[in-house]
Amino acid sequence: MELYEAIYMRQSIGKVRPDPLPRALIEKLLDAGAQAPNHYKVRPWRFVVLTDSARERLGEVMAESFRARFPQVSEEALEKERAKPLRAPVIIAVGVEKPAEPKVDEIENLCAAAAACQNILLAAQAEGLGAIWRTGDAARDPKVKAFLGFAPDQHLIGLLYIGYPAQTPVKPQRPSFEDRTVWM
């Protein structure tokens, strides 16, 4: 797929089929992520790939965290939270490494990891996959971070849900750049 086609056709696709993705295809997406620009070449992105029962275990942790945040929550709401990671066969959690040296800026590491996320989304688009970048309270929850191997003060910037799209995507209509641009 041509680059501009991937850029213009990329869209958040929440409904995907449960069919598993070949590992080689997931690795192709991760490798695209790892091509992102990053200052001082620190490669600050940390990818955690969840498939199969790992998604169920994430759902358990998300439900427990949800209960801890809202102790009065109903069983129905907990079940909904527990099922969230099952919405796609693959989830790539993207965390950000904290700067190890004073010259490295935390925001720059965040920018680089976000660029890696976008690379993954564009690669997914080019591969005919459907993907959505999700965050929400769960991504900020220390228990969820711990389950994924991240420290409480590390940023978990995205849970990228990926699978084969359940519907044929149509070209999104988006506002232009013009009202967000000044020429000097």
Ligand SMILES: Cc1cc2nc3c(=O)[nH]c(=O)nc-3n(C[C@H](O)[C@H](O)[C@H](O)COP(=O)(O)O)c2cc1C
């Ligand atoms: C940092 C970030 C976090 C996001 N978190 C969520 C989320 O939690 N739930 C969701 O439905 N979409 C989430 N999105 C996707 C946006 O809602 C989506 O990109 C936006 O609606 C524009 O639609 P498009 O991706 O189809 O262009 C997130 C996007 C970004 C960049």
